[in-house]
Amino acid sequence: MSASDRFCTQCRHTISPRGGATPEYCPICGRSMSAATAPPRTVPYAPRGTSPADRAGKATASFVLGIFSLIVCGVVLGIIAIVLGSQARKEIDASNGRVGGRGLATAGITLGAVGIAKSVGFGLIFGGLRFGL
Ligand SMILES: [Zn+2]
Numbered sequence: 790m791s792a793s794d795r796f797c798t799q800c801r802h803t804i805s806p807r808g809g810a811t812p813e814y815c816p817i818c819g820r821s822m823s824a825a826t827a828p829p830r831t832v833p834y835a836p837r838g839t840s841p842a843d844r845a846g847k848a849t850a851s852f853v854l855g856i857f858s859l860i861v862c863g864v865v866l867g868i869i870a871i872v873l874g875s876q877a878r879k880e881i882d883a884s885n886g887r888v889g890g891r892g893l894a895t896a897g898i899t900l901g902a903v904g905i906a907k908s909v910g911f912g913l914i915f916g917g918l919r920f921g922l
Contacts, residue, residue, distance in 0.1 A: 795822060845890030847877035852893045855900025862908040870901030 795804050797815040804812060804822065814821055851874035858866035874897035881891045 797822070845877070845881070845888055845893065847873050847880065848890030848894035848897065851877055851897025852900065853897075855897040855904060858904030859900050859907065862904065862911055864905050864908045867901035867903075867905035867908065870897045870904070874898035874901065 794806075796802070797804060797818060797820055799820040800815065800818040802815060802817040804815060806812075812822065851870045854866050854870035854873065857863060858870055874894040877894035877897070878891060881888045881894065
């Protein structure tokens, strides 16, 4: 049993790679091994969510919240933008290019961070003036 051993999903036969290469088909039942490792999702019709634009909703939300946090100096909005942007980037990275909007998510994180920094900065300045420091 090694890490490169694979199981046929149809007949449960263990297929060990010979000479470093795993056979493309199960020698027992002939099932495609690429299908065994990555079962194809049968989609009878094109559902919503297959287009990258649909799946990048979190990235867009992060970007919009980032902009708002910058405008209104919202620490909470900035934090949400960073969290959403990080989640979006993880999902985008895990999608192997199926989901777009990575730049948007990065922009959301950056804007959120700047928004927080701006809020904290303004808070310190105005707080300082108010208390005569
Ligand atoms: Zn098999």
